[in-house]
Amino acid sequence: MKKADLSHVKALTIDVFGTCVDWRSCIEKALEEAIDVSPAPDYAALAHKWRQGYKEAMQHYASQEESIDPYPNLDDLHRQLLDNLLDKDPEFSHLSTTVDDSTRIKLTQAWHHLTPWQDTNPGLASLSNELGLVTSTLSNGNMRLLVDMKKFAQLPFDIILSSELFGTFKTNSKVYQGAARLLGLPPHSICMVATHLHDLKAAKANGFITAFIPRPKEDKQVLDDEDFQYVDVVADNFVHLAEIFRK
Amino acid sequence: MKKADLSHVKALTIDVFGTCVDWRSCIEKALEEAIDVSPAPDYAALAHKWRQGYKEAMQHYASQEESIDPYPNLDDLHRQLLDNLLDKDPEFSHLSTTVDDSTRIKLTQAWHHLTPWQDTNPGLASLSNELGLVTSTLSNGNMRLLVDMKKFAQLPFDIILSSELFGTFKTNSKVYQGAARLLGLPPHSICMVATHLHDLKAAKANGFITAFIPRPKEDKQVLDDEDFQYVDVVADNFVHLAEIFRK
Numbered sequence A, B: 001m002k003k004a005d006l007s008h009v010k011a012l013t014i015d016v017f018g019t020c021v022d023w024r025s026c027i028e029k030a031l032e033e034a035i036d037v038s039p040a041p042d043y044a045a046l047a048h049k050w051r052q053g054y055k056e057a058m059q060h061y062a063s064q065e066e067s068i069d070p071y072p073n074l075d076d077l078h079r080q081l082l083d084n085l086l087d088k089d090p091e092f093s094h095l096s097t098t099v100d101d102s103t104r105i106k107l108t109q110a111w112h113h114l115t116p117w118q119d120t121n122p123g124l125a126s127l128s129n130e131l132g133l134v135t136s137t138l139s140n141g142n143m144r145l146l147v148d149m150k151k152f153a154q155l156p157f158d159i160i161l162s163s164e165l166f167g168t169f170k171t172n173s174k175v176y177q178g179a180a181r182l183l184g185l186p187p188h189s190i191c192m193v194a195t196h197l198h199d200l201k202a203a204k205a206n207g208f209i210t211a212f213i214p215r216p217k218e219d220k221q222v223l224d225d226e227d228f229q230y231v232d233v234v235a236d237n238f239v240h241l242a243e244i245f246r247k
Helices: A023-034 A043-062 A074-088 A101-112 A120-130 A143-153 A173-183 A197-205 A238-246 B023-034 B043-062 B074-088 B101-112 B120-130 B143-153 B173-183 B197-205 B238-246
Strands: A011-014 A134-139 A159-162 A190-194 A209-212 B011-014 B134-139 B159-162 B190-194 B209-212
Touching (some): A023 A101, A043 A074, A120 A134, A134 A143, A134 B143, A143 A159, A159 A173, A159 B143, A173 A197, A197 A209, B023 B043, B023 B101, B120 B134, B134 B143, B159 B173, B173 B197, B190 B197
Parallel strands (some): A011 A134, A190 A209, B011 B134, B134 B159
16 A cells, blocks of 8 residues: 555545444444343344445435435434334334334434544544644534534534535535535545545545545455555544544 | 523524624734835725625625525635725725735635634533534635634534525525524524624524624614514623523
8 A cells, every 4th residue: 555645635524424423332222222122132233224224225315316305304214214124124023013103213313412432532633623634524414413413422523514515425426526615625635534435435536535444343344455546544543543644 | 672582592503704703803903914014004994995895795696596606705705805905996006016916815814814702712612512502603704714714713613504505695595594404493493693783684584583792893783673673682792692591
């Protein structure tokens, strides 16, 4: 892997779910607390399938050329996916009557209250305050969801940018190009940071610098030769990423 | 003035230039440092006319029904207005050859580095952290200008919203309606905070709660009966505004 030139980077656009916050542990815990039955269902499998449905919906939306109208609200989408699992999935439909409407509302809201990885807040603070970089979210979460999450988890982002502003979802090019436009920077002055390789691949195709942060149970953690063609930087976590930029 | 019901307010959309930052002193000082000639020009008058040109441009743009395309960059606008003053205004055109290109670039950049009023940061921090309100900019400054200003002045905003996101400028209704949509809130749950009455009047016409903060040399500071029809709250400053919300 050649050493990436980071001297032109002025801003970081950062994925949130998985990259900054530990959605998996939080959602598994929320499910465990909300669905207190015996025998206990496989909470990890339920969380995984819930997220899987979200990923498939994002891929479907991102592939559409036209702006998505009406633009979906992620709370509505999360609720609909949860209903599908609890009412129709062979593994979980026995829970249908047990999990009532108010519990489902509470579970859907759990996506607003995810906790950061231990390195996220100190790393983001160094990147912004000490190194003077503009730190921005660039997430498929809608603006309101992101601001709630920022407040709850005290994520020290300078600015919140969401796919919502561009009428589509990552990995559609409009999201990366729109972010560059709003940041007033050429793409090669922006580094996309994510734990998901498809996000970095799309950012690189739009001229961004890319940084990969592996996270437990998110995507694959060992890169092959093809991945390294579009990954410029690999950092253990946000504190390590700040060290790399400091050099 | 009847007592406004603030119990439904979940977010504040806040004007920045004049309301949060003391543009006048900063720009006067920047002009004084950059244009060191004898006899000294009237820096206060130059700053005032520069800002006046900006206000007239905003009014012109805001009155257009269609989205503004291409959307103006405020740096370009500030530079063009400065050039007009220094090259064509009878009071200042003797400075035309004295103020070179690099000085004009530096002066234009001064709008990114304005200092907050003394009450702004502690007041905003209380409103966000202690009272749990979402604090958002809602400014005609473009996104990049606002994030630079946020970082420079350490303004503790939760989220940055700019007229730029809506393809027009305040006081066009699209700005207030767009902000409500992105915040995921009905207008009566949002309080527009500004030192400019035309901004509050437009926000009220779009269903917002409104808070007026008088600032030295900004607009008029004593309200008449007509103003009070669309001003719900008058606060001395942001610390006082937090006190009003705390009650």
